[in-house]
Amino acid sequence: MTLADFEPQLLRWRHHLHRHPETGFEEVNTADYVASVLSALGLEVHRGIGGTGLVANLTVGEGKGVIGLRAEMDALAITEAAEGRAYASQTPGRMHACGHDGHMTMVLGAARLLRERRNFSGTVRFIFQPAEEHGRGAKAMMDDGLFERFPVDEIYGAHNMPGLPAGCFATRTGGIMASEDNFVIHVKGRGTHAARPHMGVDPIVIGAEIVLALQTIVSRSLDPSLPAVISCTEFITDGIRNAIPSNVVIKGDTRSYSPDVQALLEKRMREVSTGICSTHGAECTFEYTHEFAPTVNWAECVPTALAAATAVAGAGKVDGNVQPMMISEDFGAFLRIVPGAFVFIGNGDTGATGGTPLHNARYDFNDSLLPIGARYFAEIARIRLPN
Numbered sequence: 033m034t035l036a037d038f039e040p041q042l043l044r045w046r047h048h049l050h051r052h053p054e055t056g057f058e059e060v061n062t063a064d065y066v067a068s069v070l071s072a073l074g075l076e077v078h079r080g081i082g083g084t085g086l087v088a089n090l091t092v093g094e095g096k097g098v099i100g101l102r103a104e105m106d107a108l109a110i111t112e113a114a115e116g117r118a119y120a121s122q123t124p125g126r127m128h129a130c131g132h133d134g135h136m137t138m139v140l141g142a143a144r145l146l147r148e149r150r151n152f153s154g155t156v157r158f159i160f161q162p163a164e165e166h167g168r169g170a171k172a173m174m175d176d177g178l179f180e181r182f183p184v185d186e187i188y189g190a191h192n193m194p195g196l197p198a199g200c201f202a203t204r205t206g207g208i209m210a211s212e213d214n215f216v217i218h219v220k221g222r223g224t225h226a227a228r229p230h231m232g233v234d235p236i237v238i239g240a241e242i243v244l245a246l247q248t249i250v251s252r253s254l255d256p257s258l259p260a261v262i263s264c265t266e267f268i269t270d271g272i273r274n275a276i277p278s279n280v281v282i283k284g285d286t287r288s289y290s291p292d293v294q295a296l297l298e299k300r301m302r303e304v305s306t307g308i309c310s311t312h313g314a315e316c317t318f319e320y321t322h323e324f325a326p327t328v329n330w331a332e333c334v335p336t337a338l339a340a341a342t343a344v345a346g347a348g349k350v351d352g353n354v355q356p357m358m359i360s361e362d363f364g365a366f367l368r369i370v371p372g373a374f375v376f377i378g379n380g381d382t383g384a385t386g387g388t389p390l391h392n393a394r395y396d397f398n399d400s401l402l403p404i405g406a407r408y409f410a411e412i413a414r415i416r417l418p419n
Contacts, residue, residue, distance in 0.1 A: 042141050042402040045069065047119035049133035050397070053107030053126040056163030057172075059084040062105045062136075066160050069140055073147050075158070078182070082172030084162040087182045090146055093153030097417045100157045100187035100372070101409045102363065103139040104132045104164035113393035130390050131192040131379065134397030134405070136160065138190070141406025146413055154417035157182050161362070167212065167323040170365035179369060186333055187372035188412050189363045190405060192397060194387050196378030199404050201341035202354035203375040205334045209327035210259070210287040212360035213294055213320060217242060217305050220315040223271065223278035232276050236269060238312045239280035242305050243267070249300045260297060261287040261358050287358040289326050327364035333373040340411035341375060344404055377401055377408070 054062050063084045067077045070088040077088045084105070112127035114120045121127040128134075143158050159178075163169030196202060219239050224232030243264045250260050264284040271277030286297050298320045309316035329337075334352070341350045354376065363374050379398045380386020386398030 038141070038144070039403055041144075042137050042406065043399060045140055046133050046137040046397065046399065046402060049136055050119050050128050051122050053121050053123055053128045053133070054105075055109055055126060056106040056166055056168060057083045059105040059162050063160065066105070066136060066140065070143060070158065073143055075143060075147070081178060082162060082169060082174070082176040085169065085173045086160045087178070088143065088158040089155060089182070090143065090158070091155045092146075092150045093419050095152070095154030095417050095419070097154035098157060098184045099154070099413050099416050100159050100184035100370070101139050101142060101412065102159040102161060102187055102189045102366065103135040104161045104169065104362070105136060106132060106163050106165050106169070108165060108391060110391070110393055114396065117396070127393070128397070129392060129395045130165065131395070131397040132164070134192060134401060135190065137402055138405030139409055141402060142409035142413070145406060145410040149410070151419060152413050152417040153419035156413045156417070157184055159187070164362040167360070167362050167365075170362040174365065174369065184370055186336075186416065187366050187370050188333070188337065188409065189372070189374045190377050190408065191361065191374070192379040192401060193376040194379045194389050194395070195382050196376060197349075198378050198380045198384070198386050198398055198400055199345055200349040200351070200378035201345055201375050201408070202351040202378075203329065203334060203337050203373060204352065204354050204356065205329055205331045207289045207326055207328050207356050208354070208374060209356070209361050209364065210289055210358045211294060211322070211326040211364070212324035213286045213297070213322050215284055215286065215301060215321075216319040217282040218317040219280040219282070219309055220317070221278055221280070224276050226274045226276055229276055233312060233314050234276050235280035235314060236271070236277065238309060238314050239267060239282055242308050243282060245304045245308060246301060249297065249304065253300050254293065254296065258293055259289060259356065259358065260293050262297065262301070285323070287360065289356070294322070324360035324362060325364040325368055327361050327374055328367055329373045330367065330371040333371050336412060336415055337373040337375050339415055340408050343411050344407045377405055
């Protein structure tokens with residue numbers, strides 16, 4: 033294999049995937065394309081796992097070890113704002129604004145490297161997961177018997193990270209990304225004419241009080257040494273300009289790292305919301321759901337990730353004790369079941385190529401990472417499955 037042959041193919045794969053984004057559990061064409069690439073490489077491909085998920089197996093030699101390499105397939109419901117981008121999304125209202133097109137390509141690149149080099153002994157499973165963005169795909173695959181049908185000894189994943197210099201790696205032992213819980217607070221008041229507020233029960237004022245009061249939970253109910261975030265992200269009413277509404281719906285999410293903190297946040301948020309509503313004579317409905325597990329790297333697997341990253345990027349570009357982040361990743365659900373590790377790969381400094389934030393309409397995966405990521409994943413297999 034020559035570098036001139038390998039990198040152009042990675043670009044073709046990534047740009048095709050970027051042009052044709054599909055959101056969670058709708059990744060039919062994406063799965064078709066990925067499966068066709070893997071089949072052309074000569075791998076054994078299994079489809080329809082947890083909906084649109086798939087697993088491809090590559091066995092070399094007599095080794096008994098099994099390593100999983102995972103990529104996520106879904107895009108976001110965002111309209112791409114990329115004037116002049118030749119490979120921009122061709123699907124209105126959908127784009128790969130989180131780089132999953134790049135993650136898929138890196139794992140496909142690792143499959144090609146491992147198939148051609150055959151420098152390991154054992155089995156590598158290439159796992160392509162649907163519906164990561166809303167925390168449903170990992171569970172769907174596991175509920176469909178992923179690890180019973182395709183057992184692995186360890187599993188490894190990665191995510192690009194804008195703001196981190198391109199090609200640098202960062203990880204840590206233990207918690208690296210937080211859980212995500214979602215909440216919906218429905219405040220039911222009594223609508224009235226905007227000129228006669230005393231005739232009603234104003235859910236906007238009550239809702240605003242709730243939003244502000246929720247911010248005191250982390251600062252006053254939680255041990256300062258424990259990380260947590262409460263974010264109200266939507267405030268919806270059924271009013272019009274000259275009418276005070278009857279209903280307000282407040283939506284948002286929380287982030288934390290432990291079940292005890294999750295339970296405390298839920299309890300205090302419920303108490304605050306219902307208490308304020310009761311004080312003002314309004315009704316309150318409070319819903320709280322668990323979406324993402326925290327991503328907690330296994331201590332025995334992080335050295336492998338660090339060794340692979342160092343082999344690919346050099347020791348100066350590898351951080352083995354990165355600060356935990358409050359973002360969430362569906363990979364955490366896998367790590368509850370099997371050992372593994374997750375790393376960040378720098379997509380580019382802010383203001384540089386690749387520095388546009390994730391989930392931004394102008395975001396783009398930095399193509400310079402494709403061979404780096406492919407070699408990283410291939411190196412994981414080489415280290416863990418020596419021949």
